[in-house]
Each structure stands twice: as C-alpha cells, then as structure tokens.
Amino acid sequence: MAGVAALGFHIALEIAARRYGLPGPLAGEAREVVFAPKSGFLLYAGMALMMVVLTWRQRFIALGAAIGIDVVFFVVRWAADVKVAHGHPFGNGALWVMLGCAVIAVTRRTGRERVLLLKGVGLGLLLVAGRKTGDTWLLITSKTRPEVLDQYMATADHALGDPSWLLGRIVTATGPIGFNFLDIVYGQLAVAAVVVALYQLRHVAVERRFPGHHLVRTFLVIGLLGPAIYMIFPVVGPVFAYGTGAEHWSAVSLWSHTPSSEYWAVADLWPGTPPPVKAPHHMPFDEITPRNCMPSLHTAWATAIFIHSRQGPRVLRYAGTFWLIATLTATLGFGYHYGVDLIAGVVFTLTIEAALRSLDRGWDRAGIRLVAYGATVFAALLVSYRFLPWEMAKHPWLSGPLLVLTLASVVYGYVRTTGEWEPRPAPARQPEPQPELI
Structure with missing residues (x-):
C-alpha cells in the first residue's frame, strides 16, 4: 500500500511539473540511469542504506560493481567528449546496483529474503526519490504562490x-x-x-x-x-x-x-x-x-x-x-x-x-x-x-x-x-x- 501511495504521489508531481514545461521526479530519476546525476554522493549514500541488508562479501561486490560501472561511464563520456556541466561524473553505478538488486530480489529470491532485499532497495531509492520530489515541490511553490x-x-x-x-x-x-x-x-x-x-x-x-x-x-x-x-x-x-x-x-x-x-x-x-x-x-x-x-x-x-x-x-x-x-x-x-x-x-x-x-x-x-x-x-x-x-x-x-x-x-x-x-x-x-x- 505504501509503495502504491508513493508511486501515485510521484505521478501527481510529474503531471504538475509537466504543466509548467519542466521534468518532474520520475523523469529526473530515469534520466540519471544514463546521464550525469545531480548528486553522486546522494546516490552512493542511498546504495549504502540498501547495503545494510547484505553480508559483508555482498557489500564489497556491490561497491566494486558500482565503481566499475562509474569508471565505464567516465571513459565513455571522455571518449565521446561529453561535458558534465550541471552534474557529477559519478553516481550512475550506485543507481545501477540498486536497480540490479531489485531485479535479483524479484527473479532469484523468495519469501522473507525477497521482502528484505526489496525493503533495502526501497530504502536506498527513497532517499534519491525524496530529493527529486523535493525539487519538484520547490518548483510548484514558486509557480503557484506569486x-x-x-x-x-x-x-x-x-x-x-x-x-x-x-x-x-x-x-x-x-x-x-x-x-x-x-x-x-x-x-x-x-x-x-x-x-x-x-x-x-x-x-x-x-x-x-x-x-x-x-x-x-x-x-x-x-x-x-x-x-x-x-x-x-x-x-x-x-x-x-x-x-x-x-x-x-x-x-x-x-x-x-x-x-x-x-x-x-x-x-x-x-x-x-x-x-x-x-x-x-x-x-x-x-x-x-x-x-x-x-x-x-x-x-x-x-x-x-x-x-x-x-x-x-x-x-x-x-x-x-x-x-x-x-x-x-x-x-x-x-x-x-x-x-x-x-x-x-x-x-x-x-x-x-x-x-x-x-x-x-x-x-x-x-x-x-x-x-x-x-x-x-x-x-x-x-x-x-x-x-x-x-x-x-x-x-x-x-x-x-x-x-x-x-x-x-x-x-x-x-x-x-x-x-x-x-x-x-x-x-x-x-x-x-x-x-x-x-
């Protein structure tokens, strides 16, 4: 029920932002899967919260995977001469790892272990989503309160x-x-x-x-x-x-x-x-x-x-x-x-x-x-x-x-x-x- 309410709240904010010709929280979150994120530190902080449900071995694997993905993104951007003007050169890897853990929880885990891993992923993504919804809220206040x-x-x-x-x-x-x-x-x-x-x-x-x-x-x-x-x-x-x-x-x-x-x-x-x-x-x-x-x-x-x-x-x-x-x-x-x-x-x-x-x-x-x-x-x-x-x-x-x-x-x-x-x-x-x- 909480997940459905959160999704509905995101959709409502997305619609409100689109009325003013600007991307909302869903668009912002989807964009950071590929493009330079606004806060790489926040994405890694979210991944750290997610990792509380993992063993130490799994944490090292997740952290190594996130860093490796960020290195690949950095090399590709450097080779393509893509400038990171209003974002961080890192953070995509942390988001990919969180999304990957969500996929693993759905496809390879059952029962309590699936629920626990999904709760961990949700905790990490909530931190990121909270930042995006906050940005949209601030936009709405400036547009609706003259x-x-x-x-x-x-x-x-x-x-x-x-x-x-x-x-x-x-x-x-x-x-x-x-x-x-x-x-x-x-x-x-x-x-x-x-x-x-x-x-x-x-x-x-x-x-x-x-x-x-x-x-x-x-x-x-x-x-x-x-x-x-x-x-x-x-x-x-x-x-x-x-x-x-x-x-x-x-x-x-x-x-x-x-x-x-x-x-x-x-x-x-x-x-x-x-x-x-x-x-x-x-x-x-x-x-x-x-x-x-x-x-x-x-x-x-x-x-x-x-x-x-x-x-x-x-x-x-x-x-x-x-x-x-x-x-x-x-x-x-x-x-x-x-x-x-x-x-x-x-x-x-x-x-x-x-x-x-x-x-x-x-x-x-x-x-x-x-x-x-x-x-x-x-x-x-x-x-x-x-x-x-x-x-x-x-x-x-x-x-x-x-x-x-x-x-x-x-x-x-x-x-x-x-x-x-x-x-x-x-x-x-x-x-x-x-x-x-x-």
Whole structure:
C-alpha cells in the first residue's frame, strides 16, 4: 500500500511539473540511469542504506560493481567528449546496483529474503526519490504562490533581535573559508543522516529485519509534510526578500541561471541593515525562487539527526551536535531563514518524532498529549507570525522570551515523555546465520 501511495504521489508531481514545461521526479530519476546525476554522493549514500541488508562479501561486490560501472561511464563520456556541466561524473553505478538488486530480489529470491532485499532497495531509492520530489515541490511553490509573507516574518523576527542579520555579518566577516566550510555542512545534510541511519541499521543483515523506528522514517515524513506548509505559508528568506541573494543559492540553478531576486527584493538590506519596523504586507515575488522557509526543513532534519545520534557512541553524539550547530549557523548566516523559521522547524520535528515513536511503540496518554501539544504550538506559531508580527516587534522584551520559552516547553515535554535523550548501553546480540541474497 505504501509503495502504491508513493508511486501515485510521484505521478501527481510529474503531471504538475509537466504543466509548467519542466521534468518532474520520475523523469529526473530515469534520466540519471544514463546521464550525469545531480548528486553522486546522494546516490552512493542511498546504495549504502540498501547495503545494510547484505553480508559483508555482498557489500564489497556491490561497491566494486558500482565503481566499475562509474569508471565505464567516465571513459565513455571522455571518449565521446561529453561535458558534465550541471552534474557529477559519478553516481550512475550506485543507481545501477540498486536497480540490479531489485531485479535479483524479484527473479532469484523468495519469501522473507525477497521482502528484505526489496525493503533495502526501497530504502536506498527513497532517499534519491525524496530529493527529486523535493525539487519538484520547490518548483510548484514558486509557480503557484506569486505573493510571499517575508515582511511578516522579518517583522516577527525583531522579537528575536534579527538573528539572520547578525549571523550574516559574522559569516561574511569569516571570508570564503568560513562560508565554504558551512556550505559543505549545509549541502551534505543527507550524507550526515545516512551515517546516523547506518549506525541504527547496522544489525539488519544479522537480524533479518528492520527496527520499528529509525532516522530515515523521520526524514521522509519531514520531507513529505514540510512542503505542504510551504504552500500555506510562502516565504523566500531574507537574502532574497531583503538582498540580492540569487547568486548565493545554488538551488536556484534548478530552473534558472539568471539572478532575479534582486529585482523583486524590498531593498538591498541584508545583512548590513535590519529592516525597519513597520506594518507588514504581502509582497509579489518572482516565479523562480522557492517559497521554502516556513518551517526551516534544514533545521528540522538537523534536529532529527541530533535526536537519533543521542543513542550512538560518543563520536556520533558529538557529530550530531556539531551538525546541528553548524546547520543552524548556516541557515541564518547565509540568509536562507529567519530566526522564527528555526523555532518552528524544531517544534515541527519534535512533534513528528513523538508521533512516529508512539506509532511504533503504542499510543499512550503521554504520547498523545505530547503530539497534540506540539501540533498546537506549531499552529499557534504560524498564526502569531501571520497575524501578530506587528505586536511582537513592538514588544520584543515580552514576545522574544515567550517564543524561546514556548520552544523550551516542547523540548522539555519531548525529553520527559520519551526518556531517550541520554545514551543507553546496547543489548547483547547473538549473530545468526546469514543466507546469501545475491
């Protein structure tokens, strides 16, 4: 049923994208079977997730096959003088291996082994499909929402002291070294998630089953629900609405290589001059820049990585903390988000995480109460950003601490209800026979 729903969702997005004369997720995924993929790292990360169901011998075979296929593609492109302008010179091999494992599962496996291998392939392909559907969602937001609510967000952000402007000046002062470092962290968030997910799924090949709840589930639900909020609350971000930010953001190249936001911005204020406090209004914007700020999904995903890394070894916990801090710094310092976006993103994630954990372990009164409270707080944040920004800006001494305390209340409720913030020793596991899948 889940597979049918996912396929139907893909087809719907494909049709929507075709209405605007652009390829959708299905076309993009099919294209990467032969042409240079947009993200070779993501394809190899997807293959790594798939390989959790394989034995070590099979993993080495799969990795060698993927590298060999990529070498063949590289040689053919070099011989044919094919330029890789907007993609990676590798990654096709990883996709071919995943598709090959799906064929093997259908033609050569039966029963539980077929189901397990197909689940592994599906897990890897879901990571890739999530990226493609996300690109299409961003396109739809830019085409269907001609007006944005950035003035409301910037006004509400005065309650927090305009953190995007503050961190924007700090990141700018660090020069290209600091900018490029944060850009790598920001751009490879999915790879960081795969590292944590691989730790959580490390026993799948032995136990012959997946755990009930893991990071990939949270990642996918965040990516599915988040863009729906974009449609309700379209926001482009301070670097676009208050600056000339098109040249700062590589995602704009999905549809256009022409910086356009500078012609639609209120003024060139970011990050040097915070916008003046005045009554906000809807503002028209271009049909290129995605309306993908509310909530901040990068913050949501980084928060999910942080939560799921808590049960790992010390190095993984440190890495999860670092990735969260660096992502928050990048989202604000690059001007992609307002501070109020980040608060909404954390509440959004904790609510989803609580719901998924309750779904896996059984709904109880505490779980229901936490999910209801998180959803209520998230809705209240959206309403206050839209209808009370002027009051929030006029009384920052009250609204700013109130926003922080509201966030803290959700964090406290999550920690108290789940009781899984601190690491626990893993139970002893007995190895079991590992039947060959390939």
